[in-house]
Structure formats: structure tokens, C-alpha cells
Amino acid sequence: MNWIQTLGRVYRKNRDAVFIDVLRRNFPKALRILREKTNRISTITGYDNGKDIELIYHFPVGRKLVNLKVRIRRDKPRIETITKLFPGAELFERELHDLVGVDIVGHPNLKRILLDKTSPRAPLRKRNA
Numbered sequence: 001m002n003w004i005q006t007l008g009r010v011y012r013k014n015r016d017a018v019f020i021d022v023l024r025r026n027f028p029k030a031l032r033i034l035r036e037k038t039n040r041i042s043t044i045t046g047y048d049n050g051k052d053i054e055l056i057y058h059f060p061v062g063r064k065l066v067n068l069k070v071r072i073r074r075d076k077p078r079i080e081t082i083t084k085l086f087p088g089a090e091l092f093e094r095e096l097h098d099l100v101g102v103d104i105v106g107h108p109n110l111k112r113i114l115l116d117k118t119s120p121r122a123p124l125r126k127r128n129a
Helices: 001-006 026-033 091-100
Strands: 009-013 017-021 043-046 052-061 064-073 078-080 104-106
Touching: 001 026, 009 064, 017 104, 026 052, 026 078, 043 091, 052 091, 064 078
Parallel strands: 017 064, 078 104
Antiparallel strands: 009 017, 043 052, 052 064
16 A cells, blocks of 8 residues: 555554545545545544644545545635545535534535534534634
8 A cells, every 4th residue: 555655644554544644735636546546435524623623534445444634724614525536425524514514615415414403503613712
């Protein structure tokens, strides 16, 4: 898996998984490289660390789980959809929008999926950060 280093900075690796920090500007290129290795996505994790929002995209590649972490601005949480490369991300991106408040630019159907109109907006965001 020598191609892994082309995606970004590996910050953790074990027998079953590799975690890669990807700069936002390099994220589209990393996705295209990854798309050559797999057409599946397992899920997307969103985390508000108080400074920015960390998005971790989890992809099964062979017997490993490749995890791409990209950071986005907390005050303007926006990122482009990956559904053109990974159609299975559609529901995960809607969940991210619903629970963390990330605007997924270009998403084909960005509407609430888990919460109703009376639910708080982005309940997984830190309030006092």
C-alpha cells in the first residue's frame, strides 16, 4: 500500500487501519486516488473539537480501513459533496448536515434525515467553544 503516503500525512497506523491527515486543498485529489482503490465508503464521522470541525471519511480498501481526516472552518462549516465519486456517501453527508451542521455543497438531496423541524440545529456541535 505505498500509494497511502500520496494521500496525506499518516498519523496513526495499525494492522487493520490507517489514519491520514489531508489538507483541505488536497482532499479532492486524495479522493480521486482512493477511488481507484475502492468504490465503497463505510461512513463519515464529524467532530467539533472547539477550534474547527474534523471530518473523517472511512473507506474499506482490501483488508484495511483507510480513514481520511480533513478539517473545515467551524464558523463556516462547508465542504463539497463526494457523491459523484462515492454515491454511497449521500446518506452519510445528510447525517453530517443534520447532526453537525456541515453544509455539503453540491449534494443532490440535502435535507434532514434524522431530526425533525422542531429538533435543535446541529445538536452535536459544541455550544461554548
